[in-house]
Amino acid sequence: MQLTILRSQLLSGLEKVGRAVNSRSTLPVLAHVFLEACDNRLSFFATDLETGIVMPVSAEVKTPGRTTVPAGPFTEYAKTLPTQAELTLTLKDGKLTVKSGASKASFATGDPGDYPPRPTLAEADHTFTLLPGVLKDLLRQTLPVTATDEARAILTGVQFDAAPAQLTLRAADGFRACVAQAGYESLPLAPFQAVVTARSLREVLRLLDGTHPxxxxxxxxxxxxxxxxLAEGVIVFAQTLAGEYPDVDQVxxxxxxxxxxLSVExxxxxxxxxxxAADKPREALGRLDLQNSGANAVKVTAEGEILTASETTLTGDVTVTGQSMQIALNLAFVLDMLEVIKTSHVRLKANAPNTPVVLTPEGVPGLLYVIMPMVGH
Structure with a gap:
């Protein structure tokens, strides 16, 4: 294998697939990145067996070939080379030599046959298309709600429910849930459901921010x-999770x-x-006093060991209907929702201090959050 490539192109490929490299795996080959040169392109592929990322870049290929090389040292060395450098990569006798001007380095390589095969799409049963902005919004809305506890592995993913009329994403972690819906750019060939790991979806979101499909x-x-x-030939392969996803709609x-x-701001x-006031920000407890006696207001209070008491009352741009009520909520969960919606107001619905609270952004159909109250606080 021999090719010429710009440093910027080499680094672009390495950095885009690098997050799928698993340097801590018991399989040493997973610390490598797979390189394949042909048709004036250098294709990068990395996988940790859960997420796989493919990224092709332009290169002047003199001799086609393929190999694997340790991703970490190879990437770090490429970063040290001049920004506008043109590099020559040559594979010979099990070593990949990188030459740029007066600089030259050789890397030990692996057998490409030992690397996990790149998935193919030949047997695809279901396909549909979304606008990139729509997918970004769906992922930003649902990913914060996924579980991190592997004890309930199915909740560490997001359920994709591709029905004929619309796509629904559902996420839950046992304390809260999110349901987000959107329309298609092109309709699915057939309905399907799959639970995709949150880690893979975070890579999709990261790459969407770096490309413009x-x-x-x-x-x-x-x-x-x-x-x-995605754009520029970038593909993210995600393994799905086996098992039955909870019926989020029932809660x-x-x-x-x-x-x-209330005003979101x-x-x-x-x-x-x-x-x-919270000792642990992710466990911050806030009490919401929804007041519908006289002037509408929502009083929010919290207590802590150092900041012993804190309160603020929202008035003016507030409407409360129905019974007055006090509810205790995890404020981190509330902020996870408020900071990703794009509307000026949010609607809060409740039946009792010990029943699920529903939050929906005003003017955004098909998006809702459910948060379990912190009963006994």
Missing amino acids: EAVQIIADQQARVAFL VPKTATTEAV AFIRACKQMRV
Whole structure:
């Protein structure tokens, strides 16, 4: 294998696939990146057996070939070379030599036959297309709600429910849930459901921010894989999770005895003020007093060991209907939702202090969050 490539192109490929490299695996080959040169392109592929990323870049290929090389040292060395450098890569006698001007380095390589094979899309059963902005919004809305505890592995992923009329994503961690819906750019060939790991989806979101596709094609095959085809030939392969996903829709209350509409900006500020009182910000407890006696108001309070008491009252741009009520919520969960919605107001619905609370952004159909109250606080 021999080729000439710009440093910028080499680094672009290495950095895009590098997050799928697993340097701590018991399989040493997973610390490598797979390189294949042909048709004036150098294709990078890395996988940790859960997520796989493919990235092709332009190169002047003199002799086609393929190999694997340790991703970490190879990437770090490439970063030290001049920004505008043109590099020559030559594979010979099991070593990959990189030459740039007066600099030259040789890397030990691995047998490409030992590397996990790149998935194929030949047996794809289901495919549909989304606008990139739509997919970004769906992932930003649902990913914060996924579980991190492997004891309930199915909750560490997001459920994709591709029905004929619309796509629904569901996420839950046992304390809260999110349901987000959107329309297609092109309709699915056939309905399907799959639970995709949150880690893979975070890579999709990261790569969407670094590329600018006109549309994203999503493909599911018979091998329990889902592929996301992005711009510039970038593909993310995600392994799906086996098991039955909980029926999230069942925990969503259909009615409410109390409703409040609040300014998102003011609610965020209040939650952040109360969170200061918490010893552990992710476990910040806030009490919401929804007042519908006289002037509408929502009073938010919190307590802590150092900041012993904190309170703020939201008035003016607040509407409370139904019964007055006090509810204790994890403020970190509330902020996770408020900081990703793109509306000026949010609607809060509740039936009792010990029943699920529903939060929906005003003017955004098909998006809701359910948060379990912290009963006994």
